[in-house]
Structures are given as C-alpha cells and as structure tokens.
Amino acid sequence: MKIIKGGVTAAKGFEAASVAAGIKYKDRTDMALIYSKKPCKTAGTFTTNVVKAAPVKWDKNVVENGIKSQAIVVNSGIANACTGEEGYGYCEETAKAAAKELGIEAEGVLIGSTGVIGMQLPIDKLKNGIAKLAVNKNKDIESGTQAAKAIMTTDTAEKEIAVTIEVGGKTVTIGGMAKGSGMIHPNMCTMLSFITTDAVISKKALQSALSEDVSETYNMISVDGDTSTNDTVLLLANGLAKNEKIKYGTKDYEKFAEALHIVNEYLAKKIAGDGEGATALFEVKVVGASDKTQAKTLAKSIVCSNLTKTAIAGHDANWGRILCAMGYSGAQFEPEKVDLFFESKAGKIQIIENGTAIDYSEEKATEILSQSEVTAIADIKEGAETATAWGCDLTHGYIDINADYRS
Incomplete structure (x- = not known):
C-alpha cells in the first residue's frame, strides 16, 4: 500500500469541480462536484x-x-436540514439539474449539504452552480483539491488523501475528501466524507468495508458533543481498475479494507484536529482493556470531557479530570490499577501509576502538552484490547466561532 498525492480524482475515471455559487458565502467557492465516467456501486453511512x-x-x-451513481453534488453554507417537504424537493431538483447537465440518470445523483440548519436553499443559485460545475469538471489532482476546499464551512484547511494497493496484478486506487470542524461527536458529526475508488468490488464487500471501519474511525472522534443532522460518508466504486472482483471475506477484501481504513482514519484525524478554535489534536489511547467495548467507551469518555479538553488547551497535566471521565463513562474498571501517560513529539511522561500520582516534572509535562498533537495513554491492565479516540482542545475560539454562526 502506498499513499499518493491527491484526493477524489486520484482513482481512474473520476473528475471533480468547484464553483462560487453564492449559496451563503460571498467570498469563496461553495459548491463541489464529484463525477464518474462510469456508473458506480455505492455504499454509505449516515447520522444517527x-x-x-x-x-x-x-x-x-x-x-x-442499490441504485448506481455517477455524481455527487455538494454545497456548503446551508445544511438543508429541518426544511420540510420543500427542502426534500430541492434534492430532487438538484438531482434533475445535475442529470441534465451531465447526461446521467437523476435517481442516482447523490447530494451533500452542510452549513446553517433551518434555511431553505436558493435553488436557482444551486442550479446555476451545477451548470458551471459540469463545464469545469476535470480529472487532475488540483480539481480534486479545489473541490475539497469548496465543501469547507468553519474548517481551516481542506482534507484529502489517496492510496494505492495491488489486487491481482492491477493497481487499485482509493481517494477521499472530507469536511468537518464543529458539531462533531461520536456516531459521526457535522462531517461529510466522500470516497472514490476504481476497484471492481461487490456491493456487499463495498458496504461492509465501510460500515465496519466507521466504528473505528469517524465514530471515534469528537469536538463538542453535538451529533449533527447531516453526517454522511459515501463510497463510490466504478470498477475501472479492472481487477478481479473483490468479494467479502477474501484476502483481497482484507487488503481493500485496510487501505480504506488508512483513508478514513486520516480524514477522521484531520477533522478532529481542525475542531473549531482548536490548537491541538488530542488523541486518547486506552490499552490493556478486557474487551473492545470497554476500551472504546473509556477512550470516548476521556476525549469528550470538556474539563480534560480545557486542560489540554492550558497545557495542564490535570490527570484527575481524565480519571473522573473514565469513572462516569459507564465502563467498569479498577481505578487502582490505572497507569496514565502523556506523549507528543516533545517526549513521553508517566503521570500516575496504579491510580495515584507519581513524582514527575510539571515543566516536562507542560512541554509535552504544548505540542500541536498530544496523546494520553491510559493502561487499565485488564487484558489485551485497545481503542483510540480523537478530539481536540477546547478554547475560547470555539465560542467566538459559534456565538454568531448564523450571521
């Protein structure tokens, strides 16, 4: 497996485009198109x-x-949520407009929206944007990058990645782009993730690979505890790599699933680290758990703790907040067995052993916690299972962004 440059246009047969349609923003692109030259099998997971x-x-x-798709149309600025029959009707109008401009079937056009809840879309602007997207679509890497930028809301940077694997002597590519910065919480978030692949793969294998991996990636991130109305992960496969068909449960399936995990984990971490107002990616690893559920529950509870997140923002090794978050998680464990470490590129330090503080350097701890990526490792010494969750620190910048988001 190899990470390559690019995103949604890296796989064979995929094109992308972006445009400034004036949906809500006045000074930036706000619509994106992903298009496949061949109809694609589709897989997806959605908000809970x-x-x-x-x-x-x-x-x-x-x-x-099981409807095949050749296009995804995405707008940022307005979420088209809580908009009733009128809002759903705009989805149909969007699909028909895209179908007309691209010469494809409307029933398979996929749609993504992100932004303010409760506002109706300016459908005429949306249709005008679709016409421009259809003309501008291109297979080059830059078109994919610009599409990733167009779906941003409060994100500070685009998020994209592509990888290749060998399947039966053929090169298979998986590329993806995502957005997400606020209203981020386990069970997905105000996040949109669009993944393309040229693999020949069964519908069952495609959906299984995505569904099984979401619980280990997107569902393990949190910024603010709010689960959005718009969470969507879509995976399209057009088969243009011409590999032998990947079927569920085979070695080729395992290879594809591993590559998909690399894409999903990368995008999930980028979302978590780009939380609104954040200055650091906060990673939590729980090791030594008796089972996967226990490990996940504990890791999520720590990464979601506002008190812990503010301590990370202040570069304060306030370990009591972490133990507290573990204690109310609902998972059973023995506090007197817990060891806790902090780690970053500045080094690694142990803070507690068997549930109580040890003699450590506050200065070194502060240095470690002052980096842009910080990891807390909790060893509960009960077994061999592990889980990792991702979040970010909580700063006053989060309030600044969200106090007047609609205006």
Whole structure:
C-alpha cells in the first residue's frame, strides 16, 4: 500500500469541480462536484440523529436500494436540514439539474449539504452552480483539491488523501475528501466524507468495508458533543481498475479494507484536529482493556470531557479530570490499577501509576502538552484490547466561532 498525492480524482475515471455559487458565502467557492465516467456501486453511512437533513434521506434511499451513481453534488453554507417537504424537493431538483447537465440518470445523483440548519436553499443559485460545475469538471489532482476546499464551512484547511494497493496484478486506487470542524461527536458529526475508488468490488464487500471501519474511525472522534443532522460518508466504486472482483471475506477484501481504513482514519484525524478554535489534536489511547467495548467507551469518555479538553488547551497535566471521565463513562474498571501517560513529539511522561500520582516534572509535562498533537495513554491492565479516540482542545475560539454562526 502506498499513499499518493491527491484526493477524489486520484482513482481512474473520476473528475471533480468547484464553483462560487453564492449559496451563503460571498467570498469563496461553495459548491463541489464529484463525477464518474462510469456508473458506480455505492455504499454509505449516515447520522444517527433522529433529525435527518433532506440530503441524508435522499442519499440513504440511493444507497439502500442499490441504485448506481455517477455524481455527487455538494454545497456548503446551508445544511438543508429541518426544511420540510420543500427542502426534500430541492434534492430532487438538484438531482434533475445535475442529470441534465451531465447526461446521467437523476435517481442516482447523490447530494451533500452542510452549513446553517433551518434555511431553505436558493435553488436557482444551486442550479446555476451545477451548470458551471459540469463545464469545469476535470480529472487532475488540483480539481480534486479545489473541490475539497469548496465543501469547507468553519474548517481551516481542506482534507484529502489517496492510496494505492495491488489486487491481482492491477493497481487499485482509493481517494477521499472530507469536511468537518464543529458539531462533531461520536456516531459521526457535522462531517461529510466522500470516497472514490476504481476497484471492481461487490456491493456487499463495498458496504461492509465501510460500515465496519466507521466504528473505528469517524465514530471515534469528537469536538463538542453535538451529533449533527447531516453526517454522511459515501463510497463510490466504478470498477475501472479492472481487477478481479473483490468479494467479502477474501484476502483481497482484507487488503481493500485496510487501505480504506488508512483513508478514513486520516480524514477522521484531520477533522478532529481542525475542531473549531482548536490548537491541538488530542488523541486518547486506552490499552490493556478486557474487551473492545470497554476500551472504546473509556477512550470516548476521556476525549469528550470538556474539563480534560480545557486542560489540554492550558497545557495542564490535570490527570484527575481524565480519571473522573473514565469513572462516569459507564465502563467498569479498577481505578487502582490505572497507569496514565502523556506523549507528543516533545517526549513521553508517566503521570500516575496504579491510580495515584507519581513524582514527575510539571515543566516536562507542560512541554509535552504544548505540542500541536498530544496523546494520553491510559493502561487499565485488564487484558489485551485497545481503542483510540480523537478530539481536540477546547478554547475560547470555539465560542467566538459559534456565538454568531448564523450571521
């Protein structure tokens, strides 16, 4: 497996485009298109929030009914959530407009929206944007990067990655782009992730690889505890690599799933580290757990603790907050067995042993916690299972961004 330059246009047969349609923003691109020259098998996972945005409902229908797709149309600025029948109707209008401009079937056009909840989309601007996207689409790497930039809201940077693997002597590529910065919480978040591959793969294998990996990647990140109405991960496979078909449970499936995990984990960490107002990616590893559920529950509880997140922002090794978060997580463990470490590029330091503080240098701890990526490692000494969660520090910048987000 090899990481290569690019994103959604890295795989054979995929093109992308971006445009400034004026949906909400006045000074930047705000619409993106991903297009495949050949109809694609689709897989997807979606928000667990009972309140689901119109595009989520539309895309679930496409994925769950096995409808092939050749395009994803995405807008930023307005989420098209809590918009009733009118908002869902705009999904249909968007799909028909894209189908007309691209010469494809409307029923398989996938849609993504992100931004303010409750506002109706300016559909005429959206349609005008689609016409421009269709003309501008290109297979080059830069077009993929610009598409990744166009779906940003409060993100500070685009998020994209591509990898290649060998399957039966053929090169298979997986590329992806994502957005997400706020309203981020386990069980996905205000995040959109779009992944393309040229693999020949069965529908079952495609959906299984995605569904099984989401619990280890996107569902293990948190910024602010809010699970969004718009969470969507879509995976499209057009088969242009011409490899022998990848089937569920085979060695080739395992290889594909591993590569997909690299893509998903990278994008998930980029989202977590780009949390609104954040200055550091906060990684939490729980080791020595008796089972995977216990490890995940503890890791999520620590990474979601606002008190812990503010301590990371202040570069303060306030280990009591971590033990406290573990204690209310709902997972059973023995506090008197816990060892805790902090680690970053500045080094590694042990803070507690068997549930109590040891003699450590506060100065060294502060240096370690002052880096842009910080890891807390909790060893509960009960078994061999591990889990990792990702979040960020919590600063006043989060309030600055969200106090007047609608305006």
